[in-house]
Amino acid sequence: MTTxxxxxxxxxxxxxxxxxxxxxxxxxxxxxxIETGGLAAIGEALRDRAAALxxxxxxxxxxxxTLRKDLATLRAYGxxxxxxxxxxxxxxxxxxxxxxxxxxxxxxxxxxxxxxDPKVGERLGPIQSRLKSWDQDQEGRLTYPLRRxxxxxxxxxxxIARMERGQDWDRLAxxxxxxxxxxLTGQAIELKxxxxxxxxxRGDRERLYPLQLLFYDVGWYLLYEKVDSDQFATRRIDRLSxxxxxxxxxxxxxxxxxxxxxTATGLLSAGWGLFLGEAAEQARELAGQEPLxxxxxxxxxxxxxxxxxxxxxxxxxxxxWESGTSGEPSGLEFSVKLPGxxxxxxxxxxxxxxxxxxxxxxxxxxxxxxQMAIALAQAYGVGAGGSS
Numbered sequence: 001m002t003t004x005x006x007x008x009x010x011x012x013x014x015x016x017x018x019x020x021x022x023x024x025x026x027x028x029x030x031x032x033x034i035e036t037g038g039l040a041a042i043g044e045a046l047r048d049r050a051a052a053l054x055x056x057x058x059x060x061x062x063x064x065x066t067l068r069k070d071l072a073t074l075r076a077y078g079x080x081x082x083x084x085x086x087x088x089x090x091x092x093x094x095x096x097x098x099x100x101x102x103x104x105x106x107x108x109x110x111x112x113x114x115x116x117d118p119k120v121g122e123r124l125g126p127i128q129s130r131l132k133s134w135d136q137d138q139e140g141r142l143t144y145p146l147r148r149x150x151x152x153x154x155x156x157x158x159x160i161a162r163m164e165r166g167q168d169w170d171r172l173a174x175x176x177x178x179x180x181x182x183x184l185t186g187q188a189i190e191l192k193x194x195x196x197x198x199x200x201x202r203g204d205r206e207r208l209y210p211l212q213l214l215f216y217d218v219g220w221y222l223l224y225e226k227v228d229s230d231q232f233a234t235r236r237i238d239r240l241s242x243x244x245x246x247x248x249x250x251x252x253x254x255x256x257x258x259x260x261x262x263t264a265t266g267l268l269s270a271g272w273g274l275f276l277g278e279a280a281e282q283a284r285e286l287a288g289q290e291p292l293x294x295x296x297x298x299x300x301x302x303x304x305x306x307x308x309x310x311x312x313x314x315x316x317x318x319x320x321w322e323s324g325t326s327g328e329p330s331g332l333e334f335s336v337k338l339p340g341x342x343x344x345x346x347x348x349x350x351x352x353x354x355x356x357x358x359x360x361x362x363x364x365x366x367x368x369x370x371q372m373a374i375a376l377a378q379a380y381g382v383g384a385g386g387s388s
Contacts (some may be wrong), residue, residue, distance in 0.1 A: 015057075017062055020049045021070050022079070022091070030088030030130045039067045042089075072263030083137060087130045097136065105131075106147050112225075114149040115215050116156070119176040153219040155238045172222070172240035176213070179222070179244070183210045186252035188227050194241035206235075207247060211261045213237070216274055223268075225260055231279040232264040269315060272338055285339055292337040295346060298322070298359040303356035304332035314338075333360075 009015045024031055024045055032042045043062055050057045060068070071089070072244065074080040105127070112121035128135075128143060135142040156165070172191065172305075182189050186209060193204045207227040214221050221234045227247070247302045263286065267276045276282055284290040299307045308319055316337040324330030338346060343365055350357045351372075359369045376382075 008069075012063075013057070016050060016053070016055055017046060017057070017066070018070055019075065020046050020053075021067075022074070024049065025089050025091045029090035030126065032085065033088035033130070034086055036088070039064050042067055055327050083133045085133065087132055090130065098134075098142065101131075102142050102144075102146075102179050105143060106145065109145060110147060110149050114152060115218065115220070116153040117176075118173050119180075151217070153216070153238070155219065167190075168184060168185065172237040172242060172244070173220075173246045174242040179210050179213070180242075181214065182246075183257065184254060186254060186257045188247040190245040190247055191222075192241040192243045193235070193239060195239045209252070209257070209260070211257065211264055221274060223261075223264055225264065230280050231282055232260075232267055232276045234274045234276065270339060271345075272314065272336075272342040275341055275345055277339065277341035281339075285341075290339055292316075293337050293340055293343065293366065294335065294339075295343070296333060296335045296359070297350055298358045298360055299332045299334060299353065300356045300358075301329070301331065303353050304329065307334055308332055335361075 009018055021042070024042065028045070030036075031045060032039055037044075043064070047057045048061060071080060075082060080089065081092075105124075108120055108124045108127070111117045112124045131142060137203070171194070178189075181187070188209050190208065191206050191208065193201050193206065196202050206224070208224040209227065210222055210224045211232075212223040220237045222237050222240065223232070223234050225232050236367055264276070267282070267285070268274070270285075271277075278286060281290055304321075308321075310318075311317075314336050318335045320333040320335070321329040322331045322333060336346075343362075347365060347368060350359060350369075359366050
């Protein structure tokens with residue numbers, strides 16, 4: 001005697017319908033939101049999927065009551081909860097636990113709001129809307145901003161915000177999807193320099209392979225490799241025009257992109273800051289023919305204690321305490337090995353500590369700080385006796 005199951009999906013069309021519904025909610029979370037057509041939109045999507053499988057559904061199949069039955073089945077098996085899905089259906093937490101999802105949302109908000117990434121901001125809005133019911137169940141814990149970054153871009157990246165302020169808009173931030181696609185395929189593109197602190201750069205066009213978008217200090221930068229010279233470089237994206245031209249050459253693929261990104265990341269790790277050197281010196285550095293420079297700075301108290309807390313400023317750094325007459329450390333010697341291309345950016349870092357920092361090596365950096373001290377004394381009217 002054949003025992004009939006209790007779930008009612010013995011018929012092939014019924015089983016197909018349920019499996020297609022599951023696949024839809026896995027691949028397209030948020031399906032069935034009231035504002036995008038509700039269950040009628042789900043029915044249309046299932047008919048499209050069934051046709052793609054070569055097992056098309058009848059024109060008006062499945063009906064709304066049938067879909068409600070399927071959703072009840074998913075609830076009975078724990079794939080959907082008992083909450084209302086006004087902003088669209090999704091299975092459980094997808095691939096994430098509630099805690100993991102909260103962490104991911106916090107990271108997205110940090111990118112979108114604190115670091116001003118307009119593209120992430122566009123994607124964050126629908127996700128937060130979709131999860132409103134869940135956040136209400138969690139009493140707001142899902143979207144509470146546990147982490148923030150007070151680093152922020154020095155210029156507005158959102159085109160709508162700029163237009164509302166009456167500011168000009170011709171920024172690469174408007175075309176980040178095209179940049180992301182070029183990165184993931186290894187497509188060579190041409191970009192135009194719209195603005196630059198160096199007047200000679202303005203209007204220049206760069207033929208390049210984009211490798212990565214990175215945030216550093218005051219803004220978002222594009223890390224790239226020049227097509228014509230294989231030189232790695234960075235440029236702030238708000239200085240690049242929205243004009244993106246695809247070069248007529250085949251994409252080099254993600255494998256080569258990863259290899260070149262590793263090489264560029266090695267240059268960033270070895271240096272101090274974002275300047276990767278001129279073409280010739282960069283080539284020598286990559287070939288192991290560019291000697292590193294020994295850089296030494298003595299920090300006095302209380303700055304020395306702060307500097308000592310940073311044990312990961314650079315992979316080659318060494319910290320050596322100097323003993324004072326009272327037995328307490330009087331200062332800290334900070335030494336690091338850097339390529340010559342990084343001395344300028346290292347100099348700017350040391351400047352922030354004023355007279356608490358004294359450069360000991362290399363000689364040319366000592367000379368630059370000596371000249372700066374003389375210029376400051378003259379600017380503030382300090383005479384040879386140390387008073388104005």
